[in-house]
Amino acid sequence: MLVNTAIAPLWYAVLGAAVLNGLAGLIWSILALGLSPYLEALFDLVTPIRLAELSNPNRPLLKRLADEAPGTFQHTLFVATLAEAAARALNCNVELVRAGVLHHDIGKMHDPLGFIENQMGGINKHDVINDPWKSAEIIKKHVSEGLVMARQHKLPSAIQAFIPEHQGTILIAYFYQQAQQQQQNPEKVLHESDFRYDGPIPQSKETGIAILADACEAALRSLKDATPEAALAMVNKILKARWQDNQLVDSGLTRAEMSQIAHIFVQVWQQFHHQRIAYPKL
Incomplete structure (x- = not known):
């Protein structure tokens, strides 16, 4: 009986300490969840939770993109699919x-009809x-815009980096070639x-993966009856052009990874x- 009487206060003390520690842990967890958005903004951090929020297509900026530049939004979704698959493998x-x-082309909202995917024929x-x-x-202005x-929407710098870096310093080849054809005008210096x-x-x-996915998206989407071998040859040609143009020297991607990305x-x-199966006509 004396032993039981002596043990009881010890159990009460242990139980009381456990309850207090549990409550303290719960309170700190609530505080951490509540403060995390402010800490992320203060220290320019990106957590998995924050990235998941930014990837929600119902966010105002992405909804605007879908409404104002629907072709660009569809392009973005396919680029994201390509880039995600490559990022997961690497x-x-x-x-x-x-x-x-998902945010790399938001600047096209400054002039949606300046980009062919929004002209709808x-x-x-x-x-x-x-x-x-x-x-x-x-x-070019879609990058600066x-x-x-x-910045207006306070996107983290890690997200902002995709906006200029997905284009790097690549040549806008179509209009460069057009300018070469107009060189007869002496007032225009090329x-x-x-x-x-x-x-x-x-x-x-x-x-680096983003610039490659962006370069291949339109070409792949345009393929209809091509064989996988033909598609791979085309993708390898595009990736090789980016590599030879020195767009990837600072990305950390290797030649072996480039081949993996192409596949x-x-x-x-x-x-x-x-x-698809050709269904018989009714």
């Missing part, structure tokens, strides 16, 4: 890649402008730099363009 930050790619405004220098400026929008994006080139594997892109394309 053990990169998949959540960062998805969130970054209508008049091409660049044909009306008939000035490759002005057209190149419109195309995108950065302005990203400088290649006028037709290149301002950069920087990709500084991480994640943005992954074609696999994703096959999933989207698989053959």
